[in-house]
Amino acid sequence: MNRDIIPLIAGADPAQRLASLRAQVPGRIVFTTSFGLEDQAITHMIAAAGLDIDLVTLDTGRLFPSTYELWKQTEARYGLAVRAFRPDPAAVESYVAANGLDGFYASKDARLACCEIRKVEPLKRALQGAAAWVTGLRADQSATREAVPPAAWDEGYGLVKAAPLFDWSRDQVAAYVAAEDVPINKLHARGYPSIGCEPCTRAIRPGEPERAGRWWWENDASRECGLHVDSNGRLVRAA
Numbered sequence: 614m615n616r617d618i619i620p621l622i623a624g625a626d627p628a629q630r631l632a633s634l635r636a637q638v639p640g641r642i643v644f645t646t647s648f649g650l651e652d653q654a655i656t657h658m659i660a661a662a663g664l665d666i667d668l669v670t671l672d673t674g675r676l677f678p679s680t681y682e683l684w685k686q687t688e689a690r691y692g693l694a695v696r697a698f699r700p701d702p703a704a705v706e707s708y709v710a711a712n713g714l715d716g717f718y719a720s721k722d723a724r725l726a727c728c729e730i731r732k733v734e735p736l737k738r739a740l741q742g743a744a745a746w747v748t749g750l751r752a753d754q755s756a757t758r759e760a761v762p763p764a765a766w767d768e769g770y771g772l773v774k775a776a777p778l779f780d781w782s783r784d785q786v787a788a789y790v791a792a793e794d795v796p797i798n799k800l801h802a803r804g805y806p807s808i809g810c811e812p813c814t815r816a817i818r819p820g821e822p823e824r825a826g827r828w829w830w831e832n833d834a835s836r837e838c839g840l841h842v843d844s845n846g847r848l849v850r851a852a
Contacts, residue, residue: 619773622764627777628658630763631747634775635664640744642666645736646695648683649808650797651749651778654786657795658777660691666747669739672697673731674705675810679799686796698735705730715812721831724813731810737770745773751786752779754807754824783823 621637624630635642644659644666646652659666670684688695708716708730717724740746752761767774778786783806790797800808804816806823815826 616766616773619764619766622773622775624777627655627781628662630775630777631655631658631664631666632662634745634747634764634773634777635666638745638773641742642745642747643740643743644668644747645739646670646749647809648680648687648798649749650783650786650790650801650806651751653683653687653795653797654789654793655747655749655777656687656691656693657790657793660693667743668693668695670695670697671732671735671739672699673810674700675731675812677798677800677808677811677814680808683796683798690796696739698739700731700735704734717813718830724828724831740770740772743770743772745775746770747775747777749778750776751781751783753782 618637622630622634624633642665644652644655646656646668647670656668658664659668684695687693708727712719712723712726717727746767750761761776761779763777763779764773764775766772781789789795798805798808800816805814805826806817807827808814809827813828815829817823817826
């Protein structure tokens, strides 16, 4: 694909950006949803506009019961199937044999190895043959994400990576889903602004940033799972 197309992907709001992406990018477009607040907003925009964008999710096998419940609610509400990509059972079995069921608590390397098996490798399969990848990244989610562009070329996956909500605040997303009556995870009301695997997510305390509850036992404030970073741990930005 010609990278010169990226500046043509524009719009005043996320819905317009999604429509522009679909209009400008030929080929398959994949939206990876984890059923978080941002992802539910994007799903609603895709469904409302009838955009030809594939919805997929990375089912790690360790998600909260409420996430699986929301998955079913979302498919029923919008009449869209969300395709699941799951980790290789042999890789999971090998990891658990070597590290224990919850061995990711032992070290950052062990945690990243688990994320690699349960999330990164399935993502690679999900994006095979895709021309563009839609994500729910926002610039104000964390310090590592503050330079998120609306669209960029992802060298690792060889496709356009779009973040239609890049300039929205958490409050804007919350207001949107409330106004549109979008189904959301009930854990948000219990202090979980960012929801991942159950053993790796806790509610945040007053004053903490919204992603403080992810991999909370690690001291590194820039912690990520590996889906949006390069081999050196840096957030992937425009080439």
